[in-house]
């Protein structure tokens with residue numbers, strides 16, 4: 001599949017959603033709600049569950065099942081409360097030295113007046129800042145769309161995985177097309193220009209690896225994901241906070257392509 | 265009508281390296297009258313005709329804030345690369361370079377403000393809307409790292425159209441990279457003052473613009489995450505005129521204070537004085 005076909009695939013309404021992955025990977029779950037500041041955003045579900053036999057905090061974006069559920073969840077576009085709830089649960093995980101697993105699938109943060117009034121940008125900025133200092137392992141899987149800052153707010157992690165057809169982009173290809181060509185119908189061209197596929201993410205060191213999709217055997221696929229994450233947790237959990245955070249910092253520190261003017 | 269602007273004593277720097285005295289015309293964002301850069305520099309880039317604030321070129325901003333002769337630029341040669349072969353990007357970089365005389369949308373370095381040493385970065389909206397790509401991200405990251413090593417506070421003068429889409433996902437990652445550097449600087453017990461100027465939007469708002477210990481904003485500055493048009497298209501409702509202005513953010517608790525250009529230098533100086541550690545290393 002080319003990048004545009006993948007984009008259409010992950011946007012399809014019958015694609016598995018955040019809650020499906022949580023349900024398939026975690027057992028004995030407790031769902032936790034609210035940001036303790038303003039409200040509860042159902043676009044991000046969070047809680048504690050067992051991954052294998054260890055308790056893990058999960059934070060998953062969810063696009064919603066039927067139309068009413070989707071409307072309620074803004075089709076998986078979080079409000080500031082969603083990001084603040086995510087941060088609250090991450091801090092809680094840090095306190096109990098419990099790993100955090102984030103499932104990303106969003107077009108981006110919800111572009112509404114209320115979200116702006118309540119500091120959408122500030123909420124994302126705070127997550128980036130706090131996740132860079134969070135003294136417990138964070139593992140993120142992009143299962144559908146990784147939409148710009150709204151996705152990054154759950155992806156400042158020690159390991160990032162991409163599902164085979166998942167995409168990750170600085171801007172929606174739709175938005176990009178309307179900016180460059182003033183023509184939102186040129187989404188396909190924009191999709192190519194932006195380099196948003198799982199292979200691109202590995203190439204640019206944004207993701208560690210690609211997870212093969214097998215929706216015919218969803219439970220088997222999720223069991224594989226679970227084992228992969230458990231393996232990572234086994235490596236990350238024993239690290240000293242300094243080692244863990246140095247590793248996370250270096251992971252992002254090395255990303256960037258520029259000319260420093262000194263080599264010539 | 266003439267608006268009188270009190271001129272405070274500002275260093276008159278000769279055509280020294282960091283501040284070339286090239287002159288050109290700038291158009292008032294409000295009344296559209298053209299004025300020369302040198303004339304505007306003497307008036308804090310406040311329009312003599314209508315009082316509106318011009319957007320200030322990064323180098324002039326630093327020059328207005330620093331003590332004479334104290335600014336030492338860092339990573340002056342660092343510049344962008346069109347590594348995705350993105351439509352029109354190489355052209356955009358070339359044009360931005362020739363029209364601004366800059367190699368990058370951010371100028372970084374160290375300086376003193378009324379004797380107080382600090383590290384500074386200033387974005388330049390004339391350079392591809394000061395969008396954040398690898399070069400901007402790397403220079404800001406290096407500046408925070410330098411400030412952390414030397415125990416210096418950081419003053420950031422923000423403005424940006426957001427992440428630089430022409431660098432794809434790599435530009436999005438700059439938000440995380442800069443946040444990490446700002447976090448380490450903060451963990452070292454050092455001060456970061458963010459000054460929001462017109463316009464501060466998108467990925468910049470969702471990262472280092474909102475990570476200061478103290479957040480200042482210029483009057484009537486656009487500060488937001490999602491674009492106004494996108495919000496109106498998505499929600500189908502009209503937005504109030506003051507939406508996403510610095511005053512709107514002050515009311516809702518997202519900035520500490522709105523500072524006019526006359527009192528900016530003294531405000532920054534006072535904040536730096538209050539946070540002096542005595543361990544600042546200037547070189």
Ligand SMILES: [Zn+2]
Nearest residue numbers: 292295311314
């Ligand atoms: Zn004017």
